[in-house]
Amino acid sequence: MTPLEAFDLYHGAVFRFVYRLTASEDLAEDVTQDCFLAFMRVPARFDEARGTVKTYLFSIARNLVFKRWRDNREPETLDGCEAAAPDPSANWEISSAVAAAVGALPALQQEALILFEYEGFTLEEIAEIAGTDAGTVKSRLYRARTRLRRDLAPYRSIGNTNGTIGA
Amino acid sequence: MEPLEPDELSDRELDGLLEQWRGPEAPDRLRAAIFPKSARSKWRSFWGTSIRIPLPVACTIGVVLAFGAWRLPRAAPPSVVTRTVRVEVPAPRETVVTRTVYHCQPGRAAVLQRLQPVTELQPRIIRGAANEE
Numbered sequence: 230m231t232p233l234e235a236f237d238l239y240h241g242a243v244f245r246f247v248y249r250l251t252a253s254e255d256l257a258e259d260v261t262q263d264c265f266l267a268f269m270r271v272p273a274r275f276d277e278a279r280g281t282v283k284t285y286l287f288s289i290a291r292n293l294v295f296k297r298w299r300d301n302r303e304p305e306t307l308d309g310c311e312a313a314a315p316d317p318s319a320n321w322e323i324s325s326a327v328a329a330a331v332g333a334l335p336a337l338q339q340e341a342l343i344l345f346e347y348e349g350f351t352l353e354e355i356a357e358i359a360g361t362d363a364g365t366v367k368s369r370l371y372r373a374r375t376r377l378r379r380d381l382a383p384y385r386s387i388g389n390t391n392g393t394i395g396a
Numbered sequence: 397m398e399p400l401e402p403d404e405l406s407d408r409e410l411d412g413l414l415e416q417w418r419g420p421e422a423p424d425r426l427r428a429a430i431f432p433k434s435a436r437s438k439w440r441s442f443w444g445t446s447i448r449i450p451l452p453v454a455c456t457i458g459v460v461l462a463f464g465a466w467r468l469p470r471a472a473p474p475s476v477v478t479r480t481v482r483v484e485v486p487a488p489r490e491t492v493v494t495r496t497v498y499h500c501q502p503g504r505a506a507v508l509q510r511l512q513p514v515t516e517l518q519p520r521i522i523r524g525a526a527n528e529e
Contacts, residue, residue: 236430241422244421244422248419248420254423258422261422262426262430265430323416323417324418327413327416327417328417331414346414347417374407377414378405378410379403381410384413385405
């Protein structure tokens with residue numbers, strides 16, 4: 230697969246993945262650009278035996294995001310410290326509330342949840358992207374969903390009406 | 397699986413909420429940023445294209461070219477080799493052209509010489525021709 234074909238197929242998914250991780254369109258654009266440039270510069274680094282082009286591109290993108298987080302020292306930790314959950318008393322759109330709740334997860338749980346729920350990867354594929362095993366991914370996913378069930382519980386009835394949340 | 401607490405969402409409810417978060421579309425300028433050459437003409441990309449050559453290879457090529465340039469003026473003149481080759485040449489064809497030349501006869505020419513234009517016109521009216529009828 231040529232870099233251009235890979236771009237046509239996956240740039241949208243990579244961009245959305247990075248945007249959901251970082252909540253920044255500018256950063257998502259930069260990382261997506263760097264991701265495909267890295268793929269173009271050294272295409273031989275991709276090994277078909279180890280996975281697909283899609284998982285390879287996502288692994289580059291997640292490594293770039295994590296590197297930027299490490300350089301900027303955010304978030305506080307990758308898998309430990311939890312940020313504050315969204316405040317249901319404020320006026321929020323459901324989409325923003327979900328984004329805030331996912332963004333409040335530890336980074337590795339966040340990554341597993343986004344790849345599983347939004348990008349449709351299997352546990353094995355996520356393990357390949359994250360450089361870990363499927364059991365660890367499953368555990369991260371379980372913890373992420375458990376926390377989201379609790380944090381998003383105030384939005385239960387509102388979620389069905391697709392409206393905004395009032396105080 | 398652990399039973400859900402009353403203040404927790406079910407899996408179905410959680411999935412319903414997660415679906416509501418839609419990310420933005422990737423901007424179109426990403427393509428131009430990553431593949432700038434696709435917008436260029438072939439000639440521009442031809443003149444702008446560079447290739448990477450390992451330094452030892454570049455040095456070798458340079459030495460060979462320098463040696464060649466030094467050696468070229470002192471090269472021995474090429475030896476002359478004579479060979480006989482039979483070549484068929486098409487021969488021009490002869491053509492016979494017949495021309496007829498007409499000469500005037502002497503008697504006829506004398507008659508023609510007397511037929512000169514008159515210098516003074518002297519018309520003479522002859523009467524009687526109509527009366528005879």
